[in-house]
Amino acid sequence: MAACMPEAACPSSESYPFPIPLVLIFSVFPWSFTLKGSYTLLLWFFAEGELRLQVCSNRTHILKLFKFAFPNENVRCLSTVGHFGFECFPYQLVNRSLQRGFSFNILCVGETGIGKTTLINTLFNTNLKDSKSSHFHSTVGLKVKIYELQESNVHLKLTVVKTVGFGDQINKEASYLPVVEYIDAQFEAYLQEELKIKRSFFDYHDSRVHVCLYFISPTGHSLKTLDLLTMKSIDSKVNIIPLIAKADTISKSDLQKFKSRIMHELNSSGVQLYQFLEDDDAAAQANTSTSGLLPFAVVGSMEEVKVGKRMVRGRHYPWGVLQVENENHCDFVKLRDVLLCTNMEDLKEKTHSYHYECYRYRKLKTMGFTDVGPDNKPVSFQETYEFKRQEFQDQCQREEEELKQKFMQRVKEKETAFKDAERELQDKFEHLKKVQQEEIMKLEEEKSKLEEEIISFCKMKAASEAPYSQVTNMRKDRDRKK
Numbered sequence: 001m002a003a004c005m006p007e008a009a010c011p012s013s014e015s016y017p018f019p020i021p022l023v024l025i026f027s028v029f030p031w032s033f034t035l036k037g038s039y040t041l042l043l044w045f046f047a048e049g050e051l052r053l054q055v056c057s058n059r060t061h062i063l064k065l066f067k068f069a070f071p072n073e074n075v076r077c078l079s080t081v082g083h084f085g086f087e088c089f090p091y092q093l094v095n096r097s098l099q100r101g102f103s104f105n106i107l108c109v110g111e112t113g114i115g116k117t118t119l120i121n122t123l124f125n126t127n128l129k130d131s132k133s134s135h136f137h138s139t140v141g142l143k144v145k146i147y148e149l150q151e152s153n154v155h156l157k158l159t160v161v162k163t164v165g166f167g168d169q170i171n172k173e174a175s176y177l178p179v180v181e182y183i184d185a186q187f188e189a190y191l192q193e194e195l196k197i198k199r200s201f202f203d204y205h206d207s208r209v210h211v212c213l214y215f216i217s218p219t220g221h222s223l224k225t226l227d228l229l230t231m232k233s234i235d236s237k238v239n240i241i242p243l244i245a246k247a248d249t250i251s252k253s254d255l256q257k258f259k260s261r262i263m264h265e266l267n268s269s270g271v272q273l274y275q276f277l278e279d280d281d282a283a284a285q286a287n288t289s290t291s292g293l294l295p296f297a298v299v300g301s302m303e304e305v306k307v308g309k310r311m312v313r314g315r316h317y318p319w320g321v322l323q324v325e326n327e328n329h330c331d332f333v334k335l336r337d338v339l340l341c342t343n344m345e346d347l348k349e350k351t352h353s354y355h356y357e358c359y360r361y362r363k364l365k366t367m368g369f370t371d372v373g374p375d376n377k378p379v380s381f382q383e384t385y386e387f388k389r390q391e392f393q394d395q396c397q398r399e400e401e402e403l404k405q406k407f408m409q410r411v412k413e414k415e416t417a418f419k420d421a422e423r424e425l426q427d428k429f430e431h432l433k434k435v436q437q438e439e440i441m442k443l444e445e446e447k448s449k450l451e452e453e454i455i456s457f458c459k460m461k462a463a464s465e466a467p468y469s470q471v472t473n474m475r476k477d478r479d480r481k482k
């Protein structure tokens with residue numbers, strides 16, 4: 001490859017300083033189809049007593065050299081672009097990316113009905129089917145939809161996450177929490193995959209949020225507390241691009257004031273927004289004209305409206321047509337350019353190398369992992385693991401001991417309680433037994449008293465019945481004699 005010569009340096013057949021019969025070996029490589037129809041001719045020849053190599057990649061020159069071999073050749077001559085050597089690397093990347101396809105994850109945060117779905121549809125020029133949300137959710141939720149899109153031969157796996165019921169509750173204090181939790185959960189899933197022994201990143205669906213489009217209500221006043229709170233809580237976790245939704249509802253002068261008020265509030269609250277690329281020339285040029293536009297005033301619409309002889313995407317009003325793709329009407333085109341044309345890869349890169357790194361750092365630190373020990377010497381992962389394992393085992397042992405002691409203590413307490421209860425029961429039993437015996441004795445006494453009374457009663461009865469029976473007997477005798 002080092003012998004390759006740029007096309008301009010390839011000599012014509014007339015200027016070759018050697019006679020053709022001196023050619024010893026020649027090779028013609030038909031790699032041509034990938035190299036825009038060019039051939040490469042390697043000529044090995046003797047000149048001035050040494051073997052030399054001459055490379056010619058210009059097809060016209062080759063054909064001139066071998067006129068005798070191709071007398072009637074009437075071919076279209078194309079000059080080569082000349083992608084040889086390691087300058088071909090970017091093409092490999094392009095081909096691989098085209099084969100694999102792209103993925104992009106967008107989080108849309110904004111109130112119900114603020115125009116999230118319409119804007120995403122307009123951005124990707126596709127009607128991404130989605131149902132409308134209700135205003136009566138008791139808590140904030142998130143709706144995740146994955147779409148497979150294709151434009152020319154570029155495939156895109158688009159994940160759109162939208163808030164549901166955001167700002168609809170009376171108490172909005174915790175409304176931002178589900179958003180924070182969702183972003184963290186995606187980082188956590190990626191970290192878990194990274195920590196696995198058998199990782200499968202090839203077909204892993206990386207759901208980490210690459211950009212958060214924050215939809216601000218077009219009030220014309222200022223930011224709401226919920227907006228500031230939410231942006232402040234997620235600005236270290238995701239790239240935030242603020243948008244003024246439904247910007248067609250604000251007049252041009254009000255819009256400018258509204259924009260500067262929002263930026264002032266965000267700056268004074270220390271909210272970190274996504275910083276557009278500045279080190280790539282083309283992107284930097286696109287981005288410089290963009291930074292002054294923040295927050296982008298956007299309008300979404302999937303409606304085709306006739307303007308003159310053209311059909312344009314816009315919103316039809318009694319006073320005229322608002323053209324979504326007209327930069328004098330709104331910042332939609334700017335947003336689309338920075339989001340999809342210039343900064344998409346950077347958004348993904350920042351997500352991975354900054355936001356995810358921060359999450360990973362924080363997480364591993366809370367788990368006790370560190371790069372350097374207290375003596376400022378590097379600590380290996382293995383050492384930390386061993387240390388943590390030992391610490392964990394010690395803790396387990398300590399807890400086991402504590403549990404055992406607690407158990408013994410409770411057993412003792414229960415035993416004493418049972419013994420006390422038993423004693424109490426025994427005392428009660430003895431007392432009841434005594435009471436019962438006394439009762440029995442009392443009853444026995446009463447019984448004997450009653451028996452005595454019965455006996456005396458019977459005696460009295462017999463005594464009282466004796467004269468009456470004598471009279472009755474005498475009467476019976478008299479009756480018999482008669």
Ligand SMILES: Nc1nc2c(ncn2[C@@H]2O[C@H](COP(=O)(O)OP(=O)(O)OP(=O)(O)O)[C@@H](O)[C@H]2O)c(=O)[nH]1
Nearest residue numbers: 112113114115116117118132133246247298299300
């Ligand atoms: N004036 C104006 N109306 C818009 C704009 N974008 C969307 N709308 C309208 O606002 C309404 C709600 O739009 P959606 O895109 O469904 O809003 P959303 O935020 O996705 O709603 P949910 O998902 O239900 O929370 C629809 O009637 C849209 O036509 C805009 O830029 N300007």
